[in-house]
Each structure stands twice: as C-alpha cells, then as structure tokens.
Amino acid sequence: MDDGNAKLLNVDGLVTGYGKKQVVNGVGLDVEPGEIVALIGHNGAGKSTLLKAIFGLLPVWEGSVFLDGKQLESPTPRELLRFGVAFVPQGNRVFTDLSVRENLEMGGVTLRDKRELNEGIERVFTLFPAIKPRLRQRAGTLSGGEKQMLALANALVLNPRVLLLDEPSLGLAPPLVSEALGRIREIAEDKRVAVLIVEQKVREVLRIAQRVYVLRNGLVSFSGLSESLTDEATLREVYL
Amino acid sequence: MQLTLNVLVAASTLALMAVGFGLIFSTTRFFHFAHAVVYTGAAYLTYCGSVQLGLPLVIAVLLGVAGGVCLGGLMEVGLYRPMRGRSASALTLLIASLGTYVVLQNLVSMTWGDDVRMLQSSTVREGIEILGGRITPTSVLAIAVCVALLAVVTLVLRRTGLGRAMRAVADDAELARIRGIRADRVILATFAIGSALAAVAGILVALDVNMRPTMGMNALMLAIVAVIIGGVSSIGGIALGSLFLAAAQQVAIWQLGSQWQDAVAFAILLVFLLARPQGLFGKPLRKVAV
Incomplete structure (x- = not known):
C-alpha cells in the first residue's frame, strides 16, 4: 500500500463477525487528518462491529487495516492506542467505581511517561473545564452528559491522531446532542484528528461530517460527500 | 473475653479466604470453587515440606504459599482463560471450577490420606493469657498476619497502577x-x-488446628457467606462480614453447641439473600451498562 498518498486510516475489504456469524462482509473506507467521516445505517448493519474490528476488539477475518500506509498484522487495542487511535465505545462508558481522575489516568494508561500523562490530562481540562472540579468524584455519580464528556475526554488524553466514536449521542438529551457533536467537530478541526463516527442521529451527524458511508447488511451501499445526502429525497433513497 | 478472642481468630483466616475469593469474583464474575483446593493444597504442601521432607517450617510455609499461588495461576491460565476465549458463561466456568476442585481434592486424599494431619505435633500448648482469655501463639500470629495482609491488599488496590x-x-x-x-x-x-491469601489462610489453620482434605470447601463456603454479607466490592466490607459471621458462629457454638455453627452461618446467608442481597456495604451487582 505504499502508493505515496497513503490515508491516515484505511480499511480494505474487511470481513468480521461474532463467533461464527459473519456481520461485516467486506468493507473498505478511509479517513484523513482533520476529516470527520460518518458511518450510518440501520441497526444490525454492522457499524459497531466494524469499529470494533478496526480497533482490534474483534478478529479481522479477511481484509486489512492500514495506518499511515502500514498494514497491521493482528491489531490489538494496545497497538492501536500506541499508534494514536482511540476508541469511544457505545453508551458513554466510564469506570463507575473509579474516580474521575483515575478514569483519566486509565485513558493514558498506555503512556510510558508520567509527564506525558499529566500533560494529556491538563490538555483535556482546557477542552472540558467542567471536568476539573470533579476529579475526586466517583465517575458513577456523574450525569449522563458529564459521563459523555468524560468518555470523550478519556480518549483525548492520548492526543490521538484517529478517533473512532460509536454513537456518542446515545442517551443524551436533545440539546446536549448538538453540543457534543459540535465539540467533536472542534476537536477534529483544531487538532487535525481523523474522526470516524457511527451515529443514528443521521441529520445531526451529516451537519458535522464531510463525508459519509452508508452501511447495509455489512456492505457499503453508498459513499460520498455529506452534502449529497442533505436533501430529504436522496437521503431517504439511500438510507431506507 | 475468650469468646472475643475466638471470634477474632476465626474471623481472621475467614477474612483472608473471603477477600481472596471476592477479588477473583469481582474481576471475573464467576464462582471460583477451586479456590477451596488452593487453601487445602497449600496446607498439605506445607505439611509435605515440613513433616515429610523435614524442611524448616518457614521454608515449608513459603513452599506452601508459592504452591498455592502457582496452583491458582495455573487454573486461570490453563482452564479459565481458554474457556473465556470461547466466551464460556459464568455457569460453565463455575462447573469447570467445581470439577477441578473435585479432581484436585481427591488427589490430595489419595496422596496424603483422609486422616486428620497436624503440622505441629507437639502436645496441646497452654496458650498465653490475655485479659482473662487464652490464645495460642499461632492464633496471635494468624490475627497479625491477617490484618497485615488485608492492609497490604487494600494499599495495592488503592495506590498502585x-x-x-x-x-x-x-x-x-x-x-x-x-x-x-x-x-x-x-x-x-x-x-x-x-x-496467596487462600494459601496463607489454609496454612494458618493447619498450623493452629489441623488439616483434612475437605477443609478447603468448608472454609470456602463460609467465605462465600462472608462475601455476600459484606458486599462483594469492598475489602473492609468483607472483613466486617467475616467478623460478623465468625461472631455469630462462636455465639452459636457457645449457646447451642458446635454442631449448629454451620446451620447458623447458612441461616444468616438466607436472611441476607432475601433481605439485602447486595450485602451490608456493597452496591447492587450491576448488569453491563447499556
């Protein structure tokens, strides 16, 4: 894949699934720095499964994942984190029994250098000042919106180059949804992070994404610029 | 006073067993029944080293603890980990664990026999007198070791990576x-x-009283009750649960006779399961967050 203009994240012909059940049937996609790419589709289309396989949480049966043009042999989350890929799973999960500070430390647990970790945590405070007064609080006592912030903040401690987000709006009150998505856009633009985002709130995510892939039955059924889907009729056609 | 001392002695080894079980349960979410045979195995290994091979007792104890740690580690690496890899349920793991326990307990029986064995063959010792109660030096050691180990484990959990x-x-x-x-x-x-905690508990009991191949399961059953009383997730809770259970049992022995001690333990278990399943200090067991 050394074609000179390698994408930051490139997925080629990826096949994966759970146990013996194949869910993703050969998907290719790519994301570049500073770009937000939306992955949409119905329940069971394979969006979350695809993200998990990219991040090494599920085995890749066929196909490959390239980072900066380099193929990953059998990716593990640890390896991807070291490269600068962070994953925020569905449900804004945080370690509920750990303090907010410990959660952030876990976000940078793959960093070998303690100073880097502290810098990472400080950097997160500038993005999410609301977190700072809550450091000693148990993360389980945070509100839904605060948990979402912490989940995202955790992934940013590493200063990632690629961010994989699985439905960050899930369970958020409507006013918080656009706030969260707006923040994701800021992160992508300011830090030149490549963002691959799975979202059910299609209209909202199309507003922040430059490009979009529609997944159906584990295959890409449409891919193109977000603008091409902003009018109702086309969206209905490719999505329904 | 004698009652208080007896409670402390019983609670200390019980708490070691219970905290060990609780730690494993809370990280893996299944009932590691073979924990019982770590307790038994460590006691018999110490017996083997000290009485059969004639090693100094300290060396034999270290051998027993090391053996217990290896045994527990081997079960995880050789059995549970491959099963988890095939996404075995908690029930499957429990049954595998029970099977392992049965096999290994029988192995202990075959090797060392079913008779009661003693680590310290000396005649019954007087014990030291403290505030009107009598306590053997070994029991004092057991209490001290228990407090020290629980403090260390708490520090490791709270303060280390x-x-x-x-x-x-x-x-x-x-x-x-x-x-x-x-x-x-x-x-x-x-x-x-x-x-390691189970091994130390088993060896301490063997030193203080005696050993038999079934000692582990008795201890584990009580430990599980203590964990349920105390709540799975806190060491302090489990320690207090152990203390409470030991107190109830000693009172039962004193008032009703020793044959009632296990009945009382399990009656308490039933009361807790019905009235307060999360334990005295625990939170309700969560399901995976949606």
Missing part, C-alpha cells in the same frame, strides 16, 4: 481492554493475589 487496573477490569473488562489494559494479565495477577 496494578490495583487501579484490577478495579478497572472488575468494573468493565471490555472498557479496560479499550483503554489498552491487558486484561488477561490483570486477571492472572488477581488470581495470584487471591490464591
């Missing part, structure tokens, strides 16, 4: 992997620590 990782895996194992924690290693460390 390993402890934080253990709590994270117990909280949400998949999220821990997503953060880059090698969960398998953390679980192995948990088994090692838990097994």
Whole structure:
C-alpha cells in the first residue's frame, strides 16, 4: 500500500463477525487528518462491529487495516492506542467505581511517561473545564452528559491522531446532542484528528461530517460527500 | 473475653479466604470453587515440606504459599482463560471450577490420606493469657498476619497502577481492554493475589488446628457467606462480614453447641439473600451498562 498518498486510516475489504456469524462482509473506507467521516445505517448493519474490528476488539477475518500506509498484522487495542487511535465505545462508558481522575489516568494508561500523562490530562481540562472540579468524584455519580464528556475526554488524553466514536449521542438529551457533536467537530478541526463516527442521529451527524458511508447488511451501499445526502429525497433513497 | 478472642481468630483466616475469593469474583464474575483446593493444597504442601521432607517450617510455609499461588495461576491460565476465549458463561466456568476442585481434592486424599494431619505435633500448648482469655501463639500470629495482609491488599488496590487496573477490569473488562489494559494479565495477577491469601489462610489453620482434605470447601463456603454479607466490592466490607459471621458462629457454638455453627452461618446467608442481597456495604451487582 505504499502508493505515496497513503490515508491516515484505511480499511480494505474487511470481513468480521461474532463467533461464527459473519456481520461485516467486506468493507473498505478511509479517513484523513482533520476529516470527520460518518458511518450510518440501520441497526444490525454492522457499524459497531466494524469499529470494533478496526480497533482490534474483534478478529479481522479477511481484509486489512492500514495506518499511515502500514498494514497491521493482528491489531490489538494496545497497538492501536500506541499508534494514536482511540476508541469511544457505545453508551458513554466510564469506570463507575473509579474516580474521575483515575478514569483519566486509565485513558493514558498506555503512556510510558508520567509527564506525558499529566500533560494529556491538563490538555483535556482546557477542552472540558467542567471536568476539573470533579476529579475526586466517583465517575458513577456523574450525569449522563458529564459521563459523555468524560468518555470523550478519556480518549483525548492520548492526543490521538484517529478517533473512532460509536454513537456518542446515545442517551443524551436533545440539546446536549448538538453540543457534543459540535465539540467533536472542534476537536477534529483544531487538532487535525481523523474522526470516524457511527451515529443514528443521521441529520445531526451529516451537519458535522464531510463525508459519509452508508452501511447495509455489512456492505457499503453508498459513499460520498455529506452534502449529497442533505436533501430529504436522496437521503431517504439511500438510507431506507 | 475468650469468646472475643475466638471470634477474632476465626474471623481472621475467614477474612483472608473471603477477600481472596471476592477479588477473583469481582474481576471475573464467576464462582471460583477451586479456590477451596488452593487453601487445602497449600496446607498439605506445607505439611509435605515440613513433616515429610523435614524442611524448616518457614521454608515449608513459603513452599506452601508459592504452591498455592502457582496452583491458582495455573487454573486461570490453563482452564479459565481458554474457556473465556470461547466466551464460556459464568455457569460453565463455575462447573469447570467445581470439577477441578473435585479432581484436585481427591488427589490430595489419595496422596496424603483422609486422616486428620497436624503440622505441629507437639502436645496441646497452654496458650498465653490475655485479659482473662487464652490464645495460642499461632492464633496471635494468624490475627497479625491477617490484618497485615488485608492492609497490604487494600494499599495495592488503592495506590498502585496494578490495583487501579484490577478495579478497572472488575468494573468493565471490555472498557479496560479499550483503554489498552491487558486484561488477561490483570486477571492472572488477581488470581495470584487471591490464591496467596487462600494459601496463607489454609496454612494458618493447619498450623493452629489441623488439616483434612475437605477443609478447603468448608472454609470456602463460609467465605462465600462472608462475601455476600459484606458486599462483594469492598475489602473492609468483607472483613466486617467475616467478623460478623465468625461472631455469630462462636455465639452459636457457645449457646447451642458446635454442631449448629454451620446451620447458623447458612441461616444468616438466607436472611441476607432475601433481605439485602447486595450485602451490608456493597452496591447492587450491576448488569453491563447499556
């Protein structure tokens, strides 16, 4: 894949699934720095499964994942984190029994250098000042919106180059949804992070994404610029 | 006073067993019944080293603890980990664990026989007198070791990176992997620590009283009751649960006779399961967050 203009994240012909059940049937996609790419589709289309396989949480049966043009042999989350890929799973999960500070430390647990970790945590405070007064609080006592912030903040401690987000709006009150998505856009633009985002709130995510892939039955059924889907009729056609 | 001393002695080894079991349960979410044979095995290994091979007692004890840690670690690496890899349910793991227990307990029986064995063959000792009660030096040692080990484990959990990782895996194992924690290693460390506690408990009981091949399961059953009373997730809770259970049992022995001690323990278990299943200090066991 050394074609000179390698994408930051490139997925080629990826096949994966759970146990013996194949869910993703050969998907290719790519994301570049500073770009937000939306992955949409119905329940069971394979969006979350695809993200998990990219991040090494599920085995890749066929196909490959390239980072900066380099193929990953059998990716593990640890390896991807070291490269600068962070994953925020569905449900804004945080370690509920750990303090907010410990959660952030876990976000940078793959960093070998303690100073880097502290810098990472400080950097997160500038993005999410609301977190700072809550450091000693148990993360389980945070509100839904605060948990979402912490989940995202955790992934940013590493200063990632690629961010994989699985439905960050899930369970958020409507006013918080656009706030969260707006923040994701800021992160992508300011830090030149490549963002691959799975979202059910299609209209909202199309507003922040430059490009979009529609997944159906584990295959890409449409891919193109977000603008091409902003009018109702086309969206209905490719999505329904 | 004698009653208080008896309670403390019984509670200390019980708490070691219970905390070990609780640590393993909270990180892996299944009932590690073979924990019982770590307790028994460590006692018999010490017996083998000290009485049969004639090694100094300290060396034999270290051998017993090391053996217990290896045994627990081997079960995790050789049995539970491959089963988890095939996404075995908690029930499957429980049954495998029970099977392992039966096999290994019989192995102990075959090797050393079913008779009661003693580590210290000396005649019944007087014991020292403290505030009107009598206590053997070994019992004093047991209490001291228990307090020290529980303090160490608490510090490890609260203050070290390993402890934080253990709590994270117990909280949400998949999220821990997503953060880059090698969960398998953390679980192995948990088994090692838990097994060390069980081994020490088994050896202390063997030193103070005696040993028989079934000692582990009796101890484990009580430990499980103590864990349920105390609430799975806190060491302090489990320690208090052990204290409470030991107190209830000693009172039962005193008032009703020793044949009632287990009946009382399980009556308490039933009361807790019906009235307060999360334990005195625990939180309700969560399901995976949606």
